[in-house]
Every structure is written in C-alpha cells, then in structure tokens.
Amino acid sequence: MKVMQLVPAMEQGGVERGVVEMNRAFAAAGWRNVVVSAGGRLAQRIVDDGQRHVELDVKSKNPLTYFSRVRALAKLVAAERPDVVCAHSRVPAWLYAGVLARRRAPRIPWITFAHGANSISAYSRIMTRGDLTVTPSRYITDYLIDAYGIAEDRIRTIPRAIDRERFDPARLDAAFIAAKREEWKTASRKVVMGVGRITQLKGYDVLMRAVALLPENFMLVIVGEAEELRSGVEDGLRALAAELSLGGRVVFAGNQQKIAECLAIADVVVSSNIRKPEAFGRSMAEALAMDRPVVAKAFGGALDIIEPGVNGEFADGDSPEDFERAIEAAATAGYRGMREAALEKFSFERMVASSLAVYRELAGGDAGNATIANPG
Secondary structure (H helix, E strand, C coil): CEEEEECCCCCCCHHHHHHHHHHHHHHHCCCEEEEEECCCCCHHHHHHCCCEEEECCCCCCCHHHHHHHHHHHHHHHHHHCCCEEEECCHHHHHHHHHHHHCCCCCCCCEEEECCCCCCCCCCHHHHHCCCEEEECCHHHHHHHHHHHCCCHHHEEECCCCECCCCCCHHHCCHHHHHHHHHHHCCCCCEEEEEECCCCHHHCHHHHHHHHHHCCCCEEEEEEECCCHHHHHHHHHHHHHHHHCCCHHHEEEEECCCCHHHHHHHCCEEEECCCCCCCCCCHHHHHHHHCCCCEEEECCCCHHHHCCECCCEEEECCCCHHHHHHHHHHHHHCCCCCHHHHHHHHCEHHHHHHHHHHHHHHHHCCCCCCCCCCCCC
16 A cells, blocks of 8 residues: 655654654554655655655645646656545645646545634635545534535544554653753742644634733743744734743743653643634643643634543633633642543544554545444
8 A cells, every 4th residue: 555645844843753653653654555655754754654755845835836836746646656645725726626626637546634614715725625634623524514515424533643652651752851840940930831833723812911910930831933934923922021021931942853851841741722723732732741731712722622620621711811821720730640631632543543444444445335433
C-alpha cells in the first residue's frame, strides 16, 4: 500500500504532528508514505522515519499559480502512483481536485481530512468532496452534515490519539525540564500553559488577561510561535503583557519539540480559544496523559475531552473572569486518574487501526458500501 499525504506545510501544530505520527505507523505496517508539503522543520522527521517527503507548494492561496501547481502535483502523482491520496486542508484539496479534473489523470481515490470547522462556503465545501471524509471529532462530523448535507456513511470519525510512550511522565528528559524550569523561572509558581501556534484564534489575549486576575504566584507560559506573516499577533501579545504589568509572569517559550516535557511543567493547561471551536484539541488530551488538568470553553472538541470536576473545568463564558475562575478551580482540585482515563479513551493503537482500515477501504474500491466502526 502506498499513501500520499498533502499537507500545506510541516512546521508546527496538531495536524502536522499527527502526520508525523501516522508516518511512523505506516512504516511499522510496511506501507509506503509520501508527504507533500511546502516544507518546514518537521519535514525531516518524515525522512528520518524511513519515508519520503517532497517539497511542493500546496499551501499558497494565490490563484495566479493554481494551474501551474496543479500540473506539478499531477506530474508527481503520476510518478509516485499512490493507492490513496489524503488532503489535509482546503488548498491541497482544491489542487488535487484540479488533478482529478485533468483528462489524462489517473483516477486515484482520495480522502479529505476535515481538521476544523471552516467557515461555511463553496471554498470550504471541498473538504466534503473526497471519496471519504475523515473528521477528528463528533463535533466536526455533525458540523459537516448540518452545513453541507454530506451523507453520514461517507464520513469516518477517528479521534486523534495520544502517543503513550512519548507522553509518559516516567520517560521524560529530566535535564530538559530542569533547564526550562530555571529559564522560565517557575520556582514557587503555579504554571498556566497554552500550547499551539500564536494566532488570533487561540485567544491568548483572553488567557493573558485571566492570568492578570489570578494571584501573583500564577504565571503564564505560551508554547508556540507565530508564523512569519502573523508576527504582529505575537508583538501585540507582548505589548499587552506590558500593558497589564505582568512583567516576568509571562513567558513566550517559542516552538518546542519536547511537548511532553513542557506539559510536565504546567499546573493547568488552557485552551483559550473562544471564537472558533477546536476540532479535537490535541494538546488538551496530551495534557491529561501527563496528569495535568485542562480548562477550556465548553464547545467543539473540548466537549469530548473535559469532564468538569474529573479532569478539568469549563469556563462559564468568554470573559477573562470566566477563565480566571476555572483556572483557579482546576489548579486546586487535586484530580486523580487523568492519565489512565485519557489513554483508554484516546488510544493510539485504536486510531492507527481505524486509519489504516479507511485507507484499505478506499484502495479496495469499496468507499461507498463498507462499514468501518468508529472508535468511541
């Protein structure tokens, strides 16, 4: 079996990390995997795990270069001859749709992986046009059905998973943790952590204002960075930290490869997005695997992850005050058994088995009729 994954870029984020994890799973299953992206720091991980990465611009939204990029992708597909193609975002999906529209193009089945609740439009509808559509949560499945009327038997809901070996409190790099604790000056402090690339949608401004309301022994660490084109968002957050007189209580940690170690330093992990629901919320699930409670607004993927009073708390609304109350409650609750429950619910083995089954289903030419049990 040979799979081709089309990803805008391999820089940072849950989608990219998921592609890296599945790349390893493909290798372990003896499958070949070709990841096509505009490049990035995670591209080498694909190669290191024994698979192939091809750098091609499947990220740009420039309509003037669309047809030239379709031709380039068509040439690559013809040379690689994959059994299945998977598009992980709207631009690569539109590019592959262009490949399929070419008269001489081979009809290779494809999967659209709808990672998020994009705005409802003709442009976003492309994420329902694959022979099958995969979603990471029931929330996204229901969203696509309601928005576009896609038949449920054309959707496979496969929750993202936790790598139990990577996110294991007993297998961490103690020297890295010690160094970061010293660098971030976390001694005698409660560490509130946000994880993910810095964009306006992440709501880090709300989180920062919430931390400003908390006792002075609470600090904020933001693990992630802004893309070059959105560097102004990070600049704005730094200015806000100064405006709120947070001083040494906010750390911009930048992009980090050792996410498990970073999560181990946190006392509470917060998803502060209030504008657009997380499709799944990978960092929330991974925090639970590290026995760290989670706070988020009660919508989207968070509804599948957080159990109030058991492994975290929901903010009652969108305001900093709502998040402040939830964070303080989670920081003092003393929850138990978070890791065990999270590993059972978000099993990596279950995700891989379900994902491979979907690829086999399409490669066997039975996309419309076979029944794949969704993990529950």
